[in-house]
Amino acid sequence: MFYYIISMLFLLFILFFAAYRLKITIGGNREESEKAFESLRISALSIYLAEGDFDSEYFRTTMRERFSESERLLLLAIYSSRDGFHYLISRDQSYLTAAPGHSNRASWQGEPEYTVRPVYENRISRRFAPGMGQDLYIDGIFRDLEKEQLYPILREIFYILLVYFLIASVFLLSAATVKSSGQKRIPAVAMPRKSRPPALAPETSGPPVLSQFEGQPAQAPADTTAGAGLFSPATGLGWSQYLSPRLTSELERAAGSDQDLSLVLISCEGGEIKELALSALEAFPLRDLAFEYDADTVAVILPDKDLDNSLREAKDFQKSSPSRRRAAPTLISIGLSARNGRLVGSSRLLSEAGQALKQAESSGGGGIVAFRADPDKYRAAVAASSFGRSR
Numbered sequence: 001m002f003y004y005i006i007s008m009l010f011l012l013f014i015l016f017f018a019a020y021r022l023k024i025t026i027g028g029n030r031e032e033s034e035k036a037f038e039s040l041r042i043s044a045l046s047i048y049l050a051e052g053d054f055d056s057e058y059f060r061t062t063m064r065e066r067f068s069e070s071e072r073l074l075l076l077a078i079y080s081s082r083d084g085f086h087y088l089i090s091r092d093q094s095y096l097t098a099a100p101g102h103s104n105r106a107s108w109q110g111e112p113e114y115t116v117r118p119v120y121e122n123r124i125s126r127r128f129a130p131g132m133g134q135d136l137y138i139d140g141i142f143r144d145l146e147k148e149q150l151y152p153i154l155r156e157i158f159y160i161l162l163v164y165f166l167i168a169s170v171f172l173l174s175a176a177t178v179k180s181s182g183q184k185r186i187p188a189v190a191m192p193r194k195s196r197p198p199a200l201a202p203e204t205s206g207p208p209v210l211s212q213f214e215g216q217p218a219q220a221p222a223d224t225t226a227g228a229g230l231f232s233p234a235t236g237l238g239w240s241q242y243l244s245p246r247l248t249s250e251l252e253r254a255a256g257s258d259q260d261l262s263l264v265l266i267s268c269e270g271g272e273i274k275e276l277a278l279s280a281l282e283a284f285p286l287r288d289l290a291f292e293y294d295a296d297t298v299a300v301i302l303p304d305k306d307l308d309n310s311l312r313e314a315k316d317f318q319k320s321s322p323s324r325r326r327a328a329p330t331l332i333s334i335g336l337s338a339r340n341g342r343l344v345g346s347s348r349l350l351s352e353a354g355q356a357l358k359q360a361e362s363s364g365g366g367g368i369v370a371f372r373a374d375p376d377k378y379r380a381a382v383a384a385s386s387f388g389r390s391r
Contacts, residue, residue, distance in 0.1 A: 007168075010164060014157060014160065014161070017156075017157070017160070018153060018157060021153045021156070022145070022153065025145065025149050025153070026119070026144045026145055029072065029142075029143075029144050029145065029146075029149075030122055030142075030144060032072075033072060033073075033122065033124065033140075033142035033144070034124065036070055036072075036073070036142075037073075037124045037126070037140045037142070038126075039248070039249060039252065040066050040070070040073075040076070040140070041126055041128065041138050042252050042256075043062070043066060043248060043252060043345065044059075044063060044078065044128070044138065045128065045129055046252065046255060046343045046345075047059045047062055047063075047343070047345065049343065050343040050379075054078065054086040054087045058345075058348075059087075060087075061347070062345050062347060063076065063087065063089065064089065065244070065347065066248070067089050069244070069245055070142075071143075072142045072143040072144075072146070073140060073141075073142055073143075074090065074091050074092070074095060074121065074141045074142065074143055075088075075089070075090040075091070075095045075096070075114070075139070075140065075141040076088070076089050076090075076138075076139070076140050077089075077090075077112065077138070077139045077140075078128055078136065078137070078138050078139075079112060079136075079137055079139070080135045080136055080137070081110050081111060081135055081137070082135055083135075085112075086136070094115055095114055095115050095116070095141055096112065096113075096114060096115070111137075112139070114139070114141060116141060119144065119145065120143060120144055120145050121141055121142065121143055121144060122141070122142050122144045123139065123140070123141050124139070124140045124141075124142065125137060125138070125139045125140075126138055230242065230288070231287070232292055234274060235273060235274050235277035235292060236277055236278070236281060236287070237277050237280075237281070237290050237291055237292045237298065238288065238289075238290060238291040238292070239291070239292060240291060240292045240293060240294070242291060243291040243292075243293065243299055243346075243350075244346045244347070244350065245346075246288075246289070246291070246301065247263065247301055247346035247349065247350070248345065248346040250289075250301055250303055251339060251344065251345065251346060251349070253303075254303065254304070254339055255339075255343055259303070259304045260304065260305060260306040260307075260338060260339055260340065260341070261301065261302065261303050261304070261305070261338065261339045262301075262302040262305045262306065262307060262309075262310035262336060262337070262338040262339075263299065263300075263301055263302070263336065263337050263338070263349050263350065263352075263353045264299070264300045264301075264302060264310060264313075264314055264334060264335075264336050264353070265293060265297055265298070265299050265334065265335045265336075265353045265354065265356070265357045266280060266297065266298045266299075266300065266314075266317070266332060266333075266334050267293075267296050267297040267298075267332070267333050267334075267357060267361065268296055268330045268331070268332050268333075269296070269330060269331040269332075269333070269361070269365050270330055270331070273292070273295065273296050273297075273298065276296075276298055276321075276332075277290075277292075277298055279317070279321050280298045280300060280317075283313070283316070283317045283320070283321075284300045284302070284313075284317075286301075286303075289301040289302075289303070297357070299350075299353075305338075306338060306340070307336060307337075307338040307340060307370055307372055310336055310338065310370075311336060311368070311370050314334045314336060314368055315368060317334075318332050318334060318366075318368065331365035331366040332366060333357060333360040333361045333365050333366060333367055333368075334357070334360060334367075334368045334369075335353050335354065335355070335356030335357025335358070335359070335360050335368075335369050335370075335371070336353060336356055336368070336369070336370040336371065337349050337352035337353040337356060337370070337371040337373075338370075338371075338372075338373075340372070340373050340375050341375035342373060342375050342378050342379070352371040352373070353371065355371065356369040356370060356371040357369070
């Protein structure tokens with residue numbers, strides 16, 4: 001009877017443990033989704049204020065890139081309760097429920113309805129431009145739980161059940177052995193002392209085994225899973241796929257605090273990127289802002305640095321690079337670009353720095369070219385483009 005009670009308690013413990021692990025996992029995913037959604041909203045608002053139109057090619061291209069970068073983002077919508085949708089992108093049309101009396105989703109008015117699965121998916125809704133008095137809202141549907149995140153939880157439960165079954169087997173074998181040995185001693189003990197119960201020997205030997213059983217389930221196996229990491233083990237730099245999202249975050253932070261930011265692309269002709277990476281990490285100590293760009297190019301983000309300061313640092317790096325001190329030095333070419341008071345996205349800054357690097361390489365290699373944009377002319381061009389599209 002006592003064994004059945006312990007088994008029921010252990011089953012309840014397994015259920016509460018699984019629910020607790022799921023709650024922690026979903027809560028962490030929702031916090032990450034909230035941060036990613038806020039970053040995406042700020043990026044969309046910055047582009048909208050610069051372009052002045054949701055239908056601009058730059059706005060749509062940037063939103064598609066940001067949407068594809070977020071694997072858990074399932075739907076993104078920008079709408080007005082009066083005019084309907086201004087922008088909508090979704091991985092599956094089934095997330096959007098048609099409104100009664102409206103067969104065309106673009107003609108909606110009011111608040112849209114979504115088909116969201118509880119536990120697995122979560123809807124986040126915000127005002128698109130708080131404080132500006134506009135009737136604009138932005139919605140996002142995120143996946144709260146990935147299949148890959150269930151495997152560690154199931155593995156932990158399996159380990160706990162395995163330990164439980166092992167201990168239960170030892171307990172049952174011990175109880176059976178003690179009962180068998182007690183029954184063998186009954187004839188010798190029961191004849192002179194008839195009042196002694198025959199089951200006394202098994203009962204006195206039971207508590208030590210139960211004490212061992214009760215203390216063991218609390219020792220759950222530790223989770224030994226580990227992520228692939230943010231940095232390449234070969235070069236020590238960040239992976240190239242993390243460059244654009246990190247650059248976007250840094251540009252938004254710089255725009256919010258009215259600071260400058262520069263992007264530096266460094267390539268080596270005929271050299272190894274591993275040695276170039278070591279030199280870059282020595283010259284630019286912010287390791288989380290240095291990334292692989294391609295097979296022979298390194299990208300470095302310089303926050304709070306204008307183009308002139310970044311150009312001086314690039315020249316110092318080129319002079320002090322170990323490859324320059326060889327008997328047959330490797331040609332190092334550098335291309336730069338900076339935010340320079342503009343509301344630009346990561347794609348445009350990467351394109352400008354890439355063009356500057358191509359010019360530096362095309363001039364025989366070993367050169368430095370900086371892309372300098374005039375913020376006044378840039379804003380005038382954006383305003384003229386927006387005015388021409390609105391006519």
